[in-house]
Amino acid sequence: MKILPRAKMPHFKTFTTQKFAARAQSARVRAAFRLRQTAAAVCLAAAAMLWANPPSLLAQQTAAARQEAPVVDKISYKFEGPKNVSESAVNVHVRLRSGMKFDQKALDQSIRSLYNTGLYEFVEAHRALSNDGKKIDISFTIVPKYRVASVVFKGNKEYSANRLKGQVSTYAGSTLSEIDVKRDADKLREFYQKKGYSLAKVGYSIERNDENGVGAVIFEIDEGQDVKIMQIRFTGDKNAEETYGFWGRISKMLFGEDDPSKIDSIKLASEMKTDTWIPIISHLTDNGRFKEDELQEDIEKLRKFYRNHGYLDVVIDESKIKFEFPDSDEPGDMDIIIDVQPNKQYFVGDIKIKGNKIFTTDHLMYLTNDRYGFRKGDVFSPARVDEVIENLRTFYGEFGYIDTIVRALRRPNVETGNIDLTIDIIESGKYYLESINIQGNTKTKSDVILRELALAPGDVFDLYRMKISEQRLKETRFFDEVTLSPESTNIPKRRDLRIVLKEGRTGNLIFGAGFSTIESLVATVEVTQSNFDYENYDSLFQGAGQKFRLRGTIGLESNQVILSFEEPWLFNRQLGYGIDLYRTDTGYYSDYYSEVRLGALNYLRKRIYELVEARLAYKIELVDIYDVKNNAPYVIKDESGSRSISQVSLTFLRDDRDSYMMPTRGTRFELVQDLAGGPFLGQTNLYRIEARAGWWIPTFDFGKQVFSIVGRAGTVMGYGGKEVPFFEKCFLGGGYNMRGFKYRKVGPIDPATEEPLGGNSFGFVAVEYSIELFNPVRFAVFYDWGFVNENDWDWDPSNYNSDFGIGLRILLMGAPMRIDLGFPLKTGEYNDDGMQFNFSFGTVF
Structure with missing residues (x-):
């Protein structure tokens, strides 16, 4: 297309519709004629070229051009700088050889390959053509990089060189890069700071050997003082300015009155990962050391905590945080002072609901106020608002209205100073489940997944049951990630359920x-x-x-x-x-004998009602009492040797605790009945019944305080003229129940040897109150009460024993540690052994 200069552009004219159409048709005709002319010209030109240069001639010219490429005569290498690379190491990457036709592309690839090794600072190729143009010499100029001869750490005392080598990327034999060495020095400094050495300094030096082309990297470390946090204080908020020591914190948690709307220093400290130094415990948990990255995260947690207590305009200026070292004799002891300006506290004003047609406003207000506990006059919490909105959306989803949108419109009320809330609902239609699509189950079978679902095709698409299904799949612990979501279909009012999984290590x-x-x-x-x-x-x-x-x-x-x-x-x-x-x-049962049990247990279990599970089991067992001492009580001597037990058991269990290791809420009830011998044969005839129960009740939010009570009672009896062997009797005492007494020392005891003999009936109750000092350490006070009586069905508690004590519960490396000091209160004639220390710990590594 030819574009005319602006001066020569034609003037636009106004046309009627008919004239414009006629001109357009004429233009199309002329354009088509010019296109045919152009095509004809191209064809003629191509024909002329083929006539002048037929294909055979073109091929001959191409071959001739190839024959004219010079032949590589000599390839030489010139090294500058460190001499730590041989010619053969370079020659491997060169794609040209003497006698080959020279190819510029192969030469470029050779240079690129040498650079890609990362071993060279500079690579250049010089070409020299002979006078007749038939031969060419190639000379490479190469500047190798220095190599790392060794990596040395100086000044490190707390951590070994092997530990520090894992933090850096520089290693012996690698190419030497000062940029990488500087980055490694920064990594080491960050490593020390994360470990609590906030004053650590890390420098580096490089000792080069030009003759050998190597360099020794030396990291110079000044670990500085291990900074321990002695106090965390808060200023600016009068409610949080009072500080509490270790025992003061425990006293406040135990006996202080808790107002959820009020803030104090204990509540603020419990939100922070940064904590104060506690001897012994801090060595185990690594808490109490100053870590800058943790403190920055904690400041954001504090802001969120204040906002969720109604202080929406809270200001915590990081530049105003002070670090003080009050004790000159202990330069590593530090106090942290955090300035908090809470400003105005906001409350919930008027609550309105609009847009709802399916459910009445009264019913939705009932859900909001009563079921979800969100009312006018409450402290305004953004987290609580989000929770209520999600609950209302789930409520609609229970009935299949899964696309319903629920929004919270917040409006400050200038007159009252509160935050008025309008819940805006955009209702959707009702949906049903069409099909289930599973993705990501690379090893778990589909039927294993489907059996955990609370939804099936054809059901109303219930968001609540979808969440239950998601939780069930997570509880299998087969998957690292589980996501369930509705998926659109082409069928009206139908949705698919999409399950996306990521297999985990099982x-x-x-x-x-x-x-x-x-x-x-x-x-x-x-x-x-x-x-x-x-x-x-x-x-x-x-x-x-x-x-x-x-x-x-x-x-x-x-x-x-x-x-x-x-x-x-x-x-x-x-x-x-x-x-x-x-x-x-x-x-460990006794100093007078040892015991071996060899057996097989088969069982069937089934959930019979909600969380209630029944278990029917059969056990065949051989018990061998051996290594019996000569001075052992006669009841033990009489049982020396082997005895078989053929036993059927029926157990009912209900357990809804939130954790098996350290529960903080929930209940556990268990009823066990055992019948051995008789129609099931074996050498032991006994009937046993035992009930076990436990309650864990959270009391106050601060310190995550938990009250628990655990009880057990049971009896065992022989029948058919046979007595219950001593190793099947009931025992109490030790770190697992009566913590103020030695192992198995509660109940009947042989007067001559003071050996526990056990009884046929027992009762036991343990009451415990625990407080989280900091994650993962809990402080506990406890009281134990129990008795063991000689006869079956004997519930006379007159010979009871009791104790009290204190302890620590620590979840360390995924395993629980229990440390208890038990003090007996009411003892018997043979079990007054004073204070008992009980320690148990198990871990994996």
Whole structure:
């Protein structure tokens, strides 16, 4: 297209519709004629070129051009700088050889390959053509990089060189880059700061050897003083200015009155990961050291905490945080002073609901005020508002209105000073579940996933049941990530359920160690697979949701081997079947004998109502009492040797605790009945019934205080003219129940040897109140009460024993540690042994 200069552009004219159409048609005709002319000209030109240069001639010209390329004669290498690279190491990357036709592309690739090794600072190729143009010489100029000969750490005392080498990328044999060395020095400084050495300084130096082309990297470390936080104080907010020491904090938590709307220094400290130094405990948990990154995160947590208590305009200026070192004799002891300006506290004003048609305003207000506990006059909390909005959206979703939008419109009320809230609802239609799409289950079978769902195709698409299904899949612990969401379809009022999973590690090989004042030192090796499949060897026996465990322990006082398998869905029904094969060798029960148990346990279990589970089991066991001392009580001597037990058990269990290791809420009820001998044969005839119950009740939010009460009662009796053997009797005492008494020392005791003999009836109650000092340490006070009577069905508590004490509960490396000091209150004639120290700990590594 030819574009005319502006001066020569034609003037626009106004046309009628007919004239414009005629001109357009004429223009199209002329354009088509010019296109045909152009095409004809191109064809003629192509024909002329083919006539003048036929294909055979063109091929000959191309071949001739190739024959004219010079031949590589000599390739030489010139090294400048450090001499730490041989010619052969360079020659490997050069794609030209003497006698080859020279190819510029191959030369470029050779230079690129040399640079890609990262071993060279500079690479250049010089070309020299012979006078006749038939030969060419190539000369490479190469400047190698220095290599790292060694990496040395100086000044490090707290951490070894091997530990520090794991923090840097520079290593012996790597290319030397001062930029990388500087980055490594920064990494080391960050490492020390995260470990609490905020005053640490890290420099570096490089000692180069020009002759060998190597350099020694030296990191010079000044660890500085280990900064321990002695106090965290708050200024600006009068409610939080009062500070409490260790025991003052405990006293405040135990006996102080808690107002959820009020803020004090204990509540603020509990929101922070940064904590004060506590001797011994801080060495175990690494708390109490100053870490700058943690403090920055804590400041944001404090702002959020204040806002959720109605202080929407809170100001915590990081530039005003002070660090003081009050004790010149202890330069590492530091106080942190945080300035907080809470400003005005806001409350909830008028609450209105609009846009609702499906459900009445009165019903939605009832849900908001009563069920969700959000009322006018409450402290305004953004987190509580979000929670109410999500609850209302879930409420609509329970009935299939899954696309309903619920929004909170906040408006400050100038007259009252409160925040008025309008809940705006945009209702959707009702949806049903069409199909279920599962993604990401690379090893877990689809039926294992589907059986955990509370929704099925054809059901009303219930968001609440969708969340339950999501929680069930998470509780299987087969997956690292579980996401359930509605998915659009082409069918009106129908949605698919999309399940996106990321498979997790379900198998473990564990090497562990544990210690307690009862069992002494124990080493453990354990192989577990919680998503086992005995049929699927292609996937390494994974994917069917079965449970497998092989465990072996060896210790100073006990040994154990146990093999367990469970199929939780027998015959595709919610019926579990399991088998345990075991051998235990125990020596800590008594100084007068040792005991070995060899047995097999088969069981069926089924959830019969909501959280209530029933379990029917059969056990065949051989008990061997050996290594009996000559001065042992006669009841022990009489049982020396082996005895078989053939026993059927029926157990009912209900457990809704939030944690098995350290529960803070929930209940656990269990009723156990055992019948051995009689129609089931064996050498032991007994009937046992035992009830166990526990309640864990959270009391106050600050300190996450928990009150718990645990009780047990049971009796065992022989029948058919046979007595209950002593090793099947009831015992109390020790770190697992009566903590103020020695192991098994509550109940009937042989007067001559003071050996516990056990009884046929017992009752036990433990009351405990615990407070989280900081994560993961809890302080506990407890009271234990219990009795063991000689006869069956004897519930006379007159010979009870009792104790009280204090303790610590620490979740360390995924395993619980319990430290208790128990003081007996009411004792018997043979068990007044004074204060008892009980310690138990198990971990994996």
